[in-house]
Amino acid sequence: MEKNLNRNIRGVKHYLNFKKDFESESERLFDSLPLFYRIMFLDQPNPWIEQINRFDFLRLAVVSSDFNNFQKTLIGKFLYKKIEVIDKKKILEIKLEDFFQSIILKTTEYSFTIQEFLLMLAYNGGLHMKPDKKDEDKSIYIYENLFEKFPDFTFDLLKSISKILLEIFDEFHSLLVGDNNGHSPNSNFQAMIAKDGKILDGIYFKRAFMQFPVRQKKNKGIRISLFIKLLSSNKSEKNHILWYGHRLDKELSIGIYQSKNKLIFHISDSKTIVLDIKELLDDYFLLEICLYPNGKISVAINENLKKVEDLNKNVSIIDGKIILGTNLNGTLFGEFYEQMIAIQSIDKLNQTRNLRVYGLKKMNIQSKHIPYNIIKRET
Known part of the structure; x- marks a missing residue:
């Protein structure tokens, strides 16, 4: 068999081995999940999660709605929380970082987060034969009172954690092999296309988001067009519509939000453009922002140029995401209808040149010559 020491291939192989162990219910999961977690999230200075998630996608763990409550039955000395979703109508969606720091087991002597559970399993015969000195008493306690006495329960808990991680990392793996589709996998944050039994005239975003991967292109600017309806009933000071960028790369970002009768564009923390949209509210209009490689910025409404600004520096497309409906952190949301991006x-x-076209109807958008100062701007 041909050997391959490419570090990216080897890094992804940890995920594939972990997935194989989960699907076959192999005892190797006792080792492969803790190893996967340590490599992906803890190894410094560059945990693999930063390599895998080059597009900075938001990651949410989907757990049972009972996740915040300990079950009434004991496993030996341990109270435990339910992770696995049984009823899809009864779920919680939480940030992956918060999931790992959640307490999953407790006794009268100790409590254990999911991270501690995984690492103490790894350091009691997996990655190491003995636990770290600083957590030695706690680690020996869970080893003697849970791992040794209740291996089947421990394995079931591992499978529940594994299922959550695989749902997230299956998406990351699809991005690594070139998937450009919009992603909105978390049901509590999905936009609506129907309401009260009726098909809507657009995709309705309200506490919802959809994210698209954007791949780095040197010496290329980015042009974003949206066919959108903003609402006069929305009185938010920051009704978030779209953001482009990467939270770990401050080189380039674009934010678009509504503030009552104003539409505000925020570019790379150095330029702000404001348009009056009072006459456009409650109807669909075509919105365009184009950031050229030389730093020129053009903003257009309904294919007519409205503003030109200059960043006074050259720019290139960076690896990141375009996210509709929220900011880059997924903490602030907007309300609007959208038919095309x-x-x-x-x-x-x-x-x-088209990178991605997404809409309710099939569209034929061709490559065009669009100087920054041309008045009539075709999409």
């Missing part, structure tokens, strides 16, 4: 690159000769 077109994401294009634009080169130094002002020629566009």
